[in-house]
Amino acid sequence: MTNIVLVGPPRIGKTSIIKAVISKLTDKCEGFYTEEIVEQDERVGFQLVTLTKRSCTLSHRDIAGHVHVGKYGVDLECVEEVGVTAIKKGIKTGKIVVIDEIGKMEILSRSFRLAVLDALDSQSAVVGTMLFKRHPFCDKIRARKDVEVLEVTEGNRDKLVDIIIGKLPK
Secondary structure, X not given: OOEEEEEOOOOOOHHHHHHHHHHHHHHHEEEEEEEEEEEOOEEEXXXXXXXXXXXXXXXXXOOOOOOEEOOEEEOHHHHHHHHHHHHHHHHHHOOEEEEEEEOOOHHHOHHHHHHXXXXXXXXXXXXXXXXXXXXXXXXXXXXXXXXXEEEOOOOOOOOHHHHHHHHOOO
């Protein structure tokens, strides 16, 4: 099966590529993407949004608690109840599973990591984004023979939507 994972530095355009793929394939996809939460021109967190428009606050600088990544408190219930549910729905329906992103915040959840592996092992194609830096879980995904890792650069990002769509099952 086709599994494509985009990597690249923050703000290079990975999510924009994912959203463009979703818009071209509309009803063939299931899963989620993330969006920045911006207040007064400053990023203060991230929202997790499913393709059925269910959303939750994944992280925010105002979230208190014991789970933090940098300045952001992370809501693992958001990841597990909304993100994992969207991944499982994609697997169950046989649609292309969109996972934006397999990042520092999301992989704190064991059920998220298991859902990602289930998606990669399923009959569904996976299109996702992943942490650019080394991490044991992400390194395992990079090493899989059924995963193609594409690095997003300023030079190739405008071409990647069509390249990805060309690699996916028709």
